[in-house]
Amino acid sequence: MTFIRKTLASSIAIATTAAMATAAQAEISDGAVRIGYLADMSGTYRDLAGPGGLEALRMAIEDFGGSVNGAPIEVFSADDRNSADVGANTVREWYDTRNVDMVAGLVASSVTIAATKVIEENGGLGIVSGSAASSITNEHCTPNHIHWVYDTYPLANGTAKAIVDQGGNSWFMLTADYAFGHALEGDVSRVVQESGGEVVGGVRHPFPTDDFSSYILQAQGSGAEIIGLANAGADTVNAINTASQFGVVEAGQQLAGLLVFLNDVYAMGLDTTQGLLLTTGWYWNMDDESREWAERYYERVGSMPTMVQAGIYSSTMHYLEAVQATGSDDAQTVREHMMRQPIHDFFARNGRIREDGRMVHDMYLARVKSPDASTHEWDLYEILTSIPAEEAYRPLSESQCKLVQN
Amino acid sequence: MTMIFGVPLAVFMGQLLLGLINGAFYALLSLGLAVIFGLLKIVNFAHGAMYMLGAFATLLGMRYLGINYWAALFLAPLAVGLFGMVIERVLLRRIGHLDHLYGLLLTFGLALIFEGSLVNFFGVSGARYPTPELLQGGYQTGFMFLPKYRAWVLLAAVVVCFATWYMIERTRLGAYLRAGTENPALMQAFGVNVPLLVTLTYGFGVALAAFAGVLAAPLYPVSPTMGSNLLIVVFAVVVIGGMGSILGAIVTGLAMGLIEGLTKVYYPEAANTVIFLVMILVLLLRPAGLFGKEA
Numbered sequence: 098m099t100f101i102r103k104t105l106a107s108s109i110a111i112a113t114t115a116a117m118a119t120a121a122q123a124e125i126s127d128g129a130v131r132i133g134y135l136a137d138m139s140g141t142y143r144d145l146a147g148p149g150g151l152e153a154l155r156m157a158i159e160d161f162g163g164s165v166n167g168a169p170i171e172v173f174s175a176d177d178r179n180s181a182d183v184g185a186n187t188v189r190e191w192y193d194t195r196n197v198d199m200v201a202g203l204v205a206s207s208v209t210i211a212a213t214k215v216i217e218e219n220g221g222l223g224i225v226s227g228s229a230a231s232s233i234t235n236e237h238c239t240p241n242h243i244h245w246v247y248d249t250y251p252l253a254n255g256t257a258k259a260i261v262d263q264g265g266n267s268w269f270m271l272t273a274d275y276a277f278g279h280a281l282e283g284d285v286s287r288v289v290q291e292s293g294g295e296v297v298g299g300v301r302h303p304f305p306t307d308d309f310s311s312y313i314l315q316a317q318g319s320g321a322e323i324i325g326l327a328n329a330g331a332d333t334v335n336a337i338n339t340a341s342q343f344g345v346v347e348a349g350q351q352l353a354g355l356l357v358f359l360n361d362v363y364a365m366g367l368d369t370t371q372g373l374l375l376t377t378g379w380y381w382n383m384d385d386e387s388r389e390w391a392e393r394y395y396e397r398v399g400s401m402p403t404m405v406q407a408g409i410y411s412s413t414m415h416y417l418e419a420v421q422a423t424g425s426d427d428a429q430t431v432r433e434h435m436m437r438q439p440i441h442d443f444f445a446r447n448g449r450i451r452e453d454g455r456m457v458h459d460m461y462l463a464r465v466k467s468p469d470a471s472t473h474e475w476d477l478y479e480i481l482t483s484i485p486a487e488e489a490y491r492p493l494s495e496s497q498c499k500l501v502q503n
Numbered sequence: 504m505t506m507i508f509g510v511p512l513a514v515f516m517g518q519l520l521l522g523l524i525n526g527a528f529y530a531l532l533s534l535g536l537a538v539i540f541g542l543l544k545i546v547n548f549a550h551g552a553m554y555m556l557g558a559f560a561t562l563l564g565m566r567y568l569g570i571n572y573w574a575a576l577f578l579a580p581l582a583v584g585l586f587g588m589v590i591e592r593v594l595l596r597r598i599g600h601l602d603h604l605y606g607l608l609l610t611f612g613l614a615l616i617f618e619g620s621l622v623n624f625f626g627v628s629g630a631r632y633p634t635p636e637l638l639q640g641g642y643q644t645g646f647m648f649l650p651k652y653r654a655w656v657l658l659a660a661v662v663v664c665f666a667t668w669y670m671i672e673r674t675r676l677g678a679y680l681r682a683g684t685e686n687p688a689l690m691q692a693f694g695v696n697v698p699l700l701v702t703l704t705y706g707f708g709v710a711l712a713a714f715a716g717v718l719a720a721p722l723y724p725v726s727p728t729m730g731s732n733l734l735i736v737v738f739a740v741v742v743i744g745g746m747g748s749i750l751g752a753i754v755t756g757l758a759m760g761l762i763e764g765l766t767k768v769y770y771p772e773a774a775n776t777v778i779f780l781v782m783i784l785v786l787l788l789r790p791a792g793l794f795g796k797e798a
Contacts, residue, residue, distance in 0.1 A: 139619075142729065273785055303775040307732055308721055311523045311767040311774075312649060318514045334628065334724055342634070342650045342722070344641060364628035396714045400626075435550065 112146045113275030125168040126196065126423035132158075132413070133191045135184055135212060136202035136227060138176035141331040145361040146204045146227040146405045149398050151405045154201055156394065157413035164419045173197075177208045179233075183210035185215050190289035192219040198426040199224060199416055204229035206277035210237050217241040222428035224416060226408040227355055229329065230280035234455040241428060243435065243454045246408035247378040249277070251460045251489035252355050253284035259481075260323060260353050261292035267322035268353075270299030271312055271336060273328035278304070281327040281355055289325075297321050305332055309339040317343065322350060328331060328354055329356040334365055341369050359403045362465055362477050373465040379404040379444050380463060380478050385442035401475040403413055411444035447486045453498040460489040505543045510768050517647035518764045524653050526760020527660035530717055532733065533740040533752040534664055535711035538671065538762075541747030542684045542704050545595060548611035550737070552618055553709040553729030557716025558725045560631050572635040572721070580716045584710030591705040596698070614731065616772050621727035625796055629724025656718050663714060671749055680704060699701065739782045745795020755793060 107208045134154055136146045151174050173195065177184035185208075191197035192215070200216055203209040204227030216223040216239070223242035225233060231248040268289050272278040278301065286296045298319045300312050306309035313336070316324045324345065326333050331356055340352055354361075357375040381391035381401045388409070394402045419434040420426050440448030440458065461480040471477065492500050505512040534556060539547045560579035564570035570578060598605045620711045641650040658749065671677035680700060685698045699774050714729075723729060740759050744751030759778050766777040773780075785793060 140624060140627065143622070300771050302771055304734070306583070306775075308525055310524075310653070311518055311764060312771070314517045315514065315768070316522065317648070318517075331627065331629065331724065331726070338724065340630065342652070344648055344650075348648070360626070360628050362632065366631060369631070419671065 101361055104180045109328065120433050121136070124423075124427065124430075125166065125420070126198065126426055128169045129168050130165050130417070130426050131196055131198045132170065132172050133188070133195070133197040134172060134174035134202045135177050135187060135200055135208070136174070136204045137179050137208075138174070140179050142179065142227065142329070143203045143405045144364075145330060145358040146202060149394075149400065149402065149406045150202055151401065152398050152410045153394060153410040154413050156397070157417070158402065161414065161417045165417055165426075166424055174202075177212075179203070179205045181205075181207045181211035181382050182310060182343070184285065185211040186503075188215045189219075190219060198220065198428075201413060202226060205275075205407075206280065207234065207275050208277060208448060209233055213237065213239050213242045220428055222416075223369045224412045225286060226412055227405045228277065230277045231284060232280050233278065234451075234453045234498060235491065236497050238453045238500055240432070240500060243412070243432065243450055243456055245412040245456045246404055246491070247376075247382050247460065248455070249281040249284045249356075250491045251378075251484060252287040252376045254489060255284045255460055255462045255484055256353060256355055256374050257288040257325070259374055260351075261289055261294040265323040265351060265353070266294040266424070267321045268294060268296045268323045269316045269319040270296060270325045270327055271300045271309075271316060272299060273304045273306050273332055274301040277329065279325050282325075285325055285327060285355060293503070302328070302332075304328070305330075306461055307335060309336045310343065312336070313339050313343050313345060314338075319347060323353050324350055325353045325355055327355055328359065330358070330494070333357060336362050337365060337369060352461060358405070359475075359477060363400075363475070367468040367471055367477070370465045371467040374481075374483070375463055375478075377404050377461050377463055377478070378396055378458070379407050380461060380480060381407070382476065382478070383461070383480055390443045407444045411440070411442050414442065415440055446483075451493060451502050453493065455490055457486040459486050459488045460484040505622045508769070511531060513646035513787065514768065518768045519761060520647065522557075522761040522764020522767075523757060524657045524760070525763060526665075526757035527657050527755075528719065528733070529737055529740050529760055530738040530753045530756025531660045531663050531715040532717075533744065533756045534749065535665055535708040535715075536741050537744070537747055537749055537752035538667070538711070539705060539708035540741070541749065543595075543701055544684075545610070545705070547605040547705075547708065547763075548607055549590070549614045549617070549733070550610075550709070550712050551589060551732075551734030552614035553583055553730070554719070554733065555621070555660060555713040556586070556729035557713025558615065558632075558729060559716075559722045559727075561717045561720045561762075562630055565632065572632075572717075575717050576714070580710035580713040581707065583713035583716075584706040587709035588702050588706035588734060590703050595705065596701075601708065614734075618727045618731060622654055625727060627726050629726030629729070632720040632725055634721040638745055652721055656722070659718060663711070664756075668749050668762075676690060733779070736778055739778045743778075743782050743785045743792060745788055747793025748792065748794040748796075751792060751794025775795040 134151050138147050175187045200223040203225040204230040209225050209228040213223050225244045226246050229249050231250040232245045272282040284322050300315050326336050362370050378466050419431045423430050423434050436450045445458035450456045461483050462481045535754050536550050539545050557579050564575050594673040638652040638655050643646050645784045683697045683700045691697050740755050744755030767774045
């Protein structure tokens with residue numbers, strides 16, 4: 098009994114001290130802003146977000162000054178191993194034991210959909226930077242998360258439309274068999290049909306897959322002009338490499354990488370990827386502001402940032418500014434403030450957060466440079482056109498999100 | 504066009520051939536595992552990592568030492584084999600008298616360390632290794648375009664597999680090996696250096712994995728996680744063939760490649776799981792594996 102009484106007494110003492118500290122710092126809960134970074138830190142999607150994204154998050158916090166209105170900013174991270182269960186359980190644990198205020202990162206779409214449900218149950222806030230599925234702010238939207246960098250809708254709108262316009266009319270889809278692949282396949286098929294093309298066949302491969310030879314052979318057999326790769330990360334790299342071994346391009350078919358990241362192009366090299374059209378939310382070498390930030394990142398990490406890593410910095414800054422302005426880390430207060438503020442920084446142009454949680458901003462259609470045109474090892478893209486924010490993303494009139502009144 | 508269950512004959516044949524080539528990798532890797540388990544009773548979870556190290560040795564050898572592919576075919580397995588022998592001498596030997604589980608845990612831990620350290624330096628996107636000039640291009644076979652390199656992989660793997668089988672089952676050295684594991688004390692009494700034999704066997708087993716790694720380097724991106732993705736499948740192959748059965752590992756490896764290849768045509772969603780379904784069936788009906796002896 099004595100033990101229990103003592104523990105009880107000391108808990109009350111601690112709680113009182115904590116409460117006094119909180120009172121001094123307006124409404125920031127328990128005296129600190131806690132950010133949990135959840136991403137694939139070791140698997141297929143490591144290089145596009147992973148430890149580099151965590152470093153970008155830390156840069157944002159350092160540039161912000163390390164504290165908000167006197168309350169320190171704490172960061173912790175976990176590897177979701179691309180497993181929805183692991184991701185959801187980690188986030189649940191963060192709410193139960195660590196009072197997390199904002200969940201950042203969020204890469205594989207399947208993990209994100211599971212994790213945002215937990216965030217919603219706990220009335221928290223999540224900022225999704227890595228995921229692609231457009232369903233995250235459509236049928237899976239919640240009032241508790243924001244989707245920052247890109248999604249499958251502009252990817253399809255940008256790349257697929259450009260290719261059909263160039264005369265690539267018949268498509269064979271090679272799709273990663275999970276939420277993201279299905280979303281991208283759906284969006285691309287719609288754009289191809291609307292632009293006057295046709296999807297003649299497809300195959301869904303397990304995620305992740307090393308050996309694409311069998312699927313490439315099926316794609317060759319289909320006779321389609323374009324092989325659309327509705328996958329990402331190492332899967333896309335493997336598929337493109339296998340296609341080059343089987344002489345796909347020499348035989349007259351063309352590949353369309355629908356989600357290609359900077360690190361993928363870097364890994365495959367310009368010999369394999371030159372001429373590839375892709376849609377991106379940001380490119381490190383697109384202007385002075387981007388270059389300036391990217392070079393600071395390069396100093397710390399040793400590689401140039403992907404759009405996801407840049408987006409993590411941008412979204413964290415926007416979040417911290419909202420916490421500072423409102424003096425609160427309450428999810429809805431912060432989210433509402435974030436939605437009122439337009440976003441214009443080194444990452445986002447003409448950016449704003451819509452009621453479905455989608456951050457819309459200008460997107461870019463880019464082409465991978467040829468080895469001759471590239472001046473150094475990270476000089477990889479040429480930006481062809483920009484796609485205005487309001488055209489790039491799914492219009493709210495087509496939204497199935499429960500937060501949108503249609 | 505002739506159709507087989509709704510699939511054109513040409514596509515069907517192509518898939519069979521590709522399945523066989525993948526099967527050649529399974530065979531090479533499961534052979535190494537079977538040799539190590541059969542003779543040393545070690546469940547070598549570091550096998551995938553050794554395969555990965557073989558591929559990395561090839562890549563880094565070319566980048567920093569200018570070693571070409573053909574030299575790497577010998578040098579990379581040699582280097583990884585020597586490394587394996589050090590591991591056997593320094594670590595595995597000390598737990599030889601304990602339950603198998605300890606060997607499994609130790610080798611699994613080693614695999615995580617090798618993988619984790621390389622991820623730290625190289626990331627997971629993987630690097631490309633160019634196809635050797637002699638093997639670039641391919642043959643138009645009538646039903647598919649067969650890259651020369653894949654044909655070479657099939658040939659090399661099958662030759663190495665059967666040479667290994669012959670050495671263990673048909674030569675005097677192989678007889679020593681088998682006898683040494685059956686009754687080490689008696690062999691020692693005959694004047695055979697059994698501990699040396701064990702070290703050499705482990706080295707040879709992991710060298711086979713490294714050889715598969717060299718073969719894989721121009722096919723798949725060389726990345727630290729390339730081994731762990733494959734290892735579980737290879738273990739399933741070994742279980743299906745019968746733990747420790749040399750011939751079983753080779754035949755099952757090729758057969759599972761074929762089955763997987765066919766699944767990719769008829770029901771691609773199950774391509775990653777079909778081998779495990781076969782494993783469950785085999786465990787239910789013939790727990791010792793297709794080629795295993797009942798204990």
